[in-house]
Amino acid sequence: MNGGQGLNSYANNSTYQRGGFEAVKPIMEEEIATKLDLKNRSSKTPFRIADFGCSTGLNSFPAMQTIIQAIEKKIDTQKGLLSGPPDFQVFFVDQLVNDFASLFRLLPPERNYYSAAVPGSFQDRLLPNASIDFAYSSCALNWFSKIPAAVEDRSSPAWNGGRVHYTGARREVFEAYAKHFANDIRLFLEARAREVVAGGLMALLVPAVPTFEIPDNSFATPTELDLVGSCLVDMAKKGKIKKEKIDSFNFPMYLTIPQEFQTILERNPKFSIERFEIIDSPGKSTLAGANARAGFMRAILEVLLINHFGGEIIDELFDRYTKKLASSPVFIDPNNDKSILILVILKRKPE
Ligand SMILES: C[S@@+](CC[C@H](N)C(=O)[O-])C[C@H]1O[C@@H](n2cnc3c(N)ncnc32)[C@H](O)[C@@H]1O
Incomplete structure (x- = not known):
């Protein structure tokens, strides 16, 4: 994600993700009111929250505030639970390369929690046991x-030469992505099962697609990433990018479908699924027009693209993308947006 607070920053181009949080906020408040177990807690012990994948924080801060306020309300309305609100502490977790300096600069001054950054991959253990x-x-x-190794291995049936994502690719490519996703989620859940206290809650908001449509040889719903991919291929045809560079690049992103995600969650024995909601096209209305949509894409992809192709292609790539988007009868109409958001509330089972 693009750091800082400039024109192309994630901070300035993430209203789509913010729209998703706003859509699920009332459900999260309800789940905290009804499912969060505060019976054996003391107001002297800090209540610890962790946001896994916080980026530079502008969408994280309102989410943390919502969680804390919902807990405070629960303590307030159910007298006798605790003698008063505990101290709150928030761990902002993201990759080592994340722009944590911007996150700390942007922290709301009036916040009522202590904050700390935790750098690392959330597929690994990052926090102490039951903390x-x-x-x-x-x-x-x-x-x-x-990236799944097979997708970049020329000798593998899953090699994705000439393409940059799994949509519309061969079945083996799609299967390699799906398998990798399931494994990443397994690792995430195993690590969190060690870190979350018994009775603790976990809220996951996961971008997804409703179902795979399978016209001919296409194994997934087309997304705007396909348009970015087609611009890269166009530039390779014009000699502006080496063809081998396309062959060795794949977007490290996968959009699951609800049934698949639920099955992966059910395989983990340590969490119970308390709620599983599908929110339709959450941020649709937040991205009006090709420029806003291109800004959203650029903010999340630019670093990835620069690391592989170099910075000199970026302006032209996103100019081409904006034009393609504007002239695409499918993608420019927000009503054709097939994206959904899955909200899952999990509870850590007792040992
Ligand atoms: C699209 S941003 C979402 C930011 C914020 N949660 C929001 O809703 O706007 C995804 C964030 O997840 C982080 N991320 C992706 N994979 C990660 C991993 N394996 N470990 C830690 N952070 C990761 C990225 O670095 C990025 O900051």
Whole structure:
């Protein structure tokens, strides 16, 4: 994600993700009011929350505030639960390369929690045993820890030469992505099962698609990433990008479908699924017009693209993308947006 607070920053181009959080906020408040177990807690012990994949924080801060306010309300309305609100502490978790300096600069001054950053991959253990009371992750679990090796191996049937994503690719490519996603989620859940206290809650907001449509040889719903991919291929045809560079590049991102995600969650014995909601096209209305949509894409992809192709292609790539988007009868109409958001509330079972 683009750091800082400039024109192309994630901070300035993430209203789509923010729209997702706003859509699920009332459900999260309800779940905290009804499912969060505060019976054996003391107001002297800090209540710890962790946001896995916080980026530079502008969408994380309102989410953390919502969780804390919902807990405070619960303590207030159910007298006798605790003698008063505990101290709150928030761990902002993201990759080592995340722009944590911007996150700390942007922290709301009037916040009522202590804050700390935790750098590392959330597929690994990052926090002490049974130290987290509420885990949260929004729009982050769809990103891979790394590209599935088979997709970049010329001798593998899953090699994805000439393409940059699994949509419309051969079945083997799609299967390699799906398998990698399931493994990443398994690792995430295993790590969190160690970190979240018994009875603790976890809210996961995961971008997804409703179902795979399978016209001919296409194994997934087309997304705007396909348009970015087609611009890269166009530039390779014009000699502006080496063809081998396309062959060795794949987007490390996967959009699951609800049934698949639920099955992966059910395989983990340590969490119970308390709620599983599908929110239709959450941020649709937040991205009006090709420029806003291109800004959203650029903010999340630019670093990835620069690392592989170099910075000199970026302006032209996103100019081409904006034009393609504007002239695409399918993608420019928000009513054709097939994206959904899955909200899952999990509870850590007792040992
Ligand atoms: C699209 S941003 C979402 C940011 C914020 N949660 C929101 O809703 O706006 C995804 C974030 O997840 C982080 N992320 C992706 N994979 C990760 C991993 N394996 N470990 C830690 N953070 C990761 C990225 O670095 C990025 O900051």
